[in-house]
Amino acid sequence: MASALINVPKKAKRGDIIEIKTLMSHIMETGYRRTATGELVPRDIITSFSCRYNGVEVFRADLFPAIAANPFITFFTVATESGKFDFEWIGDQGFTETASAAISVE
Amino acid sequence: MDALRLMTRRNVVRGIAATTASFASPYPSRAQSAARVVVIGGGFGGAACARALRRIDAKLQVTLVEPNKVFTACPFSNEVIASLRDIEAQQFTYDKIAADGISVIAQAAVRIDPQARTVGLADGTTLSYDRLVLSPGIDLRYEALPGYDEASALKMPHAWKAGEQTVLLRRQLEAMDDGGVVVLAVPASPSRCPPAPYERASLIAHYLKAKKPRSKILILDAKDTIPQQRLFENAWKELYPGMIERISLSQGGRVVSVEPATNTLVTDFGNYEAQVANVIPPQKAGTIAGIAGTVDNTGWCPIDPVTFASKLAPNIHVIGDACIGGGIPKSASAANAEAKACAAAVASLIAGKSPAAPKLDGTCYNTVAPGYAFSLSGTYQPHDDIFAEVEGTGFTSPVDAPRDIRLKEAEIAQAWFHTITAETFG
Numbered sequence: 309m310a311s312a313l314i315n316v317p318k319k320a321k322r323g324d325i326i327e328i329k330t331l332m333s334h335i336m337e338t339g340y341r342r343t344a345t346g347e348l349v350p351r352d353i354i355t356s357f358s359c360r361y362n363g364v365e366v367f368r369a370d371l372f373p374a375i376a377a378n379p380f381i382t383f384f385t386v387a388t389e390s391g392k393f394d395f396e397w398i399g400d401q402g403f404t405e406t407a408s409a410a411i412s413v414e
Numbered sequence: 415m416d417a418l419r420l421m422t423r424r425n426v427v428r429g430i431a432a433t434t435a436s437f438a439s440p441y442p443s444r445a446q447s448a449a450r451v452v453v454i455g456g457g458f459g460g461a462a463c464a465r466a467l468r469r470i471d472a473k474l475q476v477t478l479v480e481p482n483k484v485f486t487a488c489p490f491s492n493e494v495i496a497s498l499r500d501i502e503a504q505q506f507t508y509d510k511i512a513a514d515g516i517s518v519i520a521q522a523a524v525r526i527d528p529q530a531r532t533v534g535l536a537d538g539t540t541l542s543y544d545r546l547v548l549s550p551g552i553d554l555r556y557e558a559l560p561g562y563d564e565a566s567a568l569k570m571p572h573a574w575k576a577g578e579q580t581v582l583l584r585r586q587l588e589a590m591d592d593g594g595v596v597v598l599a600v601p602a603s604p605s606r607c608p609p610a611p612y613e614r615a616s617l618i619a620h621y622l623k624a625k626k627p628r629s630k631i632l633i634l635d636a637k638d639t640i641p642q643q644r645l646f647e648n649a650w651k652e653l654y655p656g657m658i659e660r661i662s663l664s665q666g667g668r669v670v671s672v673e674p675a676t677n678t679l680v681t682d683f684g685n686y687e688a689q690v691a692n693v694i695p696p697q698k699a700g701t702i703a704g705i706a707g708t709v710d711n712t713g714w715c716p717i718d719p720v721t722f723a724s725k726l727a728p729n730i731h732v733i734g735d736a737c738i739g740g741g742i743p744k745s746a747s748a749a750n751a752e753a754k755a756c757a758a759a760v761a762s763l764i765a766g767k768s769p770a771a772p773k774l775d776g777t778c779y780n781t782v783a784p785g786y787a788f789s790l791s792g793t794y795q796p797h798d799d800i801f802a803e804v805e806g807t808g809f810t811s812p813v814d815a816p817r818d819i820r821l822k823e824a825e826i827a828q829a830w831f832h833t834i835t836a837e838t839f840g
Contacts, residue, residue, distance in 0.1 A: 331682065377664070
């Protein structure tokens, strides 16, 4: 059921500071909650997020149980050249999602 | 001096014809000794509180300060937007309240001095009080939504305070071409009447289905879950299939700015151009509550749940949408219940008695089409210094009820509106 939303400017001038926004739908189950019958609900969180710009990692974050459901991660980078941003979310229970967006730099 | 001023104001409100009677004060000799309560805000909270105070203790000098001479009710105003009802059916005067012996002053309160216990009015007069009740409702946090301000609200109406804005949104819908997209921007909690945006979307769909059937409604929502979600979603599927789409917070639905020039709503992940844009911005307690020093950094007023006394300013009580009501949703029904409980507490405090902990009932009706409504209700009591729903009292209409139950609830909703307005203004 996971799905990624990303917002990368389509165009930028070389050297511009650009804002990138991402939102991943995810339950972010902490692993600390119990069911009505007392059983522990297994942890199910995203553990890492990364962004590569033409293959070079420009942003990375480790995520922990205290982070709310549907993590919204936004960050800035410098537009250096036209190309592609690749995003990757990795988590518990084999969770993995990717997304990408192109940018044209003048 | 104050008593004289009060009388003068009161007669202004009641009409110049009262001039010859201007010395026939209802409290000629008691004016010096009777306790004075000033209530600011003449909505379902303030007007009801003023009346309840007089009912509990006829010796109290009660003054109601409200700049509008005509009150326009929010509940059922979504029906005005959908051309199901005239705005006049929402409007009430303060004549009957004045006839109860309450001084109704048609002025805005602009200053409050909690130490001197005075209220300054826009016309320069000053009222003194022993206790002050604030029921100022909400104000819009324009600064929280870039691009949105009073001027752009004339192009992208909020219609979140009933009156001109309500009529404006209706006119825009009437003028829209068939096939247009109506976009509603819904703010995060807390805000006035949490289910109302979805009732509004439903009733707009009812109007469009009959008049402009190719049109669509898009809800851009800063919330993930909504009150009575399954009831709304089922009703939309049943009554308005394919007409209403909702983008929730986790789907990127939160509106972060608006562009009035192009009627565009901007989220973190997309731009949405609307033929009609209903922008409901984030809200805060009415401005006068801030002037009184009763607002904390949430934008709302923390209160003692037994007396509604402000936790930040002495001798001031806050009721209605402006107060932090804990589990109680911000609604006319809640404001009205709070008003009566607050009046009882204020009268007790003035009489030197200790106020009893109140028990409040709140009900919220959602009408999604004529003859089709469902409701949400609960009973609330102080618990750990804040109002909480009493366990086992929460009620929501069943998800799979037959249509005759929905019809019955629609009739009850109408009766509720008639009762609450008759009791408050009639």
